[in-house]
Amino acid sequence: MAKILDGNAVAAAVKAEVASDVSRLAENGVVPGLAVVLVGDDPASATYVRMKERDCAEAGVRAVDYRRPAETTQAELEAIIDECNADPSIHGILVQMPLPDHLDAEAAVARIAPEKDVDGFHPVSLGRLVRGLPASRACTPFGVMRMLEHHGIEVAGKEAVVIGRSTIVGKPMALMLLEANATVTVCHSRTRDLAGVCRRADILIAAVGRPEMVTAEYVKEGAVVIDVGINRTDAGMVGDVDFASVEPVASAISPVPGGVGPMTRAMLVANTVHAAVAASGR
Numbered sequence: 001m002a003k004i005l006d007g008n009a010v011a012a013a014v015k016a017e018v019a020s021d022v023s024r025l026a027e028n029g030v031v032p033g034l035a036v037v038l039v040g041d042d043p044a045s046a047t048y049v050r051m052k053e054r055d056c057a058e059a060g061v062r063a064v065d066y067r068r069p070a071e072t073t074q075a076e077l078e079a080i081i082d083e084c085n086a087d088p089s090i091h092g093i094l095v096q097m098p099l100p101d102h103l104d105a106e107a108a109v110a111r112i113a114p115e116k117d118v119d120g121f122h123p124v125s126l127g128r129l130v131r132g133l134p135a136s137r138a139c140t141p142f143g144v145m146r147m148l149e150h151h152g153i154e155v156a157g158k159e160a161v162v163i164g165r166s167t168i169v170g171k172p173m174a175l176m177l178l179e180a181n182a183t184v185t186v187c188h189s190r191t192r193d194l195a196g197v198c199r200r201a202d203i204l205i206a207a208v209g210r211p212e213m214v215t216a217e218y219v220k221e222g223a224v225v226i227d228v229g230i231n232r233t234d235a236g237m238v239g240d241v242d243f244a245s246v247e248p249v250a251s252a253i254s255p256v257p258g259g260v261g262p263m264t265r266a267m268l269v270a271n272t273v274h275a276a277v278a279a280s281g282r
């Protein structure tokens with residue numbers, strides 16, 4: 001029987017930690033502000049944004065909503081970012097991904113003032129991560145690290161395998177595990193004998209976006225399995241891990257939903273509050 005890594009419980013602990021920063025800021029007349037930019041009508045993105053805004057409200061972070069139609073131009077998007085960059089009441093800017101195809105996500109992210117990049121996607125934030133310098137860390141992998149720490153799961157010296165090499169999850173995940181002294185392997189679509197490589201893992205992170213792809217065959221007895229996948233199927237929302245087959249083999253496993261998802265949002269709140277602290281010097 002694997003331990004179930006409850007993301008909601010860890011997220012509550014993170015939010016309790018930031019609450020003291022929020023009250024100190026309030027005493028100094030500062031309310032952390034997050035601009036949430038959502039372009040188009042992707043239903044999944046709309047759901048994520050709604051949940052992020054709800055978490056902000058609970059934590060005393062003021063979310064300012066910028067919803068724009070799918071036809072929004074790059075210039076219009078960048079004008080919103082410029083306005084938020086210049087606004088001292090906005091401490092964090094989130095541009096929900098994916099953007100519609102005609103928009104240049106790279107240019108949009110690069111337009112965000114690095115100190116307001118609470119998603120940790122800006123080249124400066126990622127560069128600072130590579131260099132081991134402080135910066136906002138990408139929320140999903142940062143949340144995974146926090147979840148491991150909360151449950152006393154040792155990372156140093158462990159074999160960690162990350163499936164997926166996206167800029168949002170896989171690459172920063174690998175860097176954070178490396179920073180925590182794991183021996184890290186990153187797998188992707190060209191990896192040979194994927195299941196064999198994954199079976200080396202003491203800590204296996206699935207971030208591929210393929211419903212229930214990771215079965216027991218990929219998992220060493222006693223491994224810790226973190227499921228980053230959020231896949232909408234006819235059978236409802238499922239992760240990248242086939243929970244039923246993996247749970248009996250793993251020592252700990254994060255569920256979907258209720259695992260990494262709430263952690264991502266908690267780290268967004270934490271990054272925003274920390275950005276407000278840094279900007280106000282309070």
Ligand code: GUN
Nearest residue numbers: 094095096097098119139
């Ligand atoms: N799309 C999927 N995950 C994320 C995230 O963490 N931040 C943003 N901005 N977009 C996303």
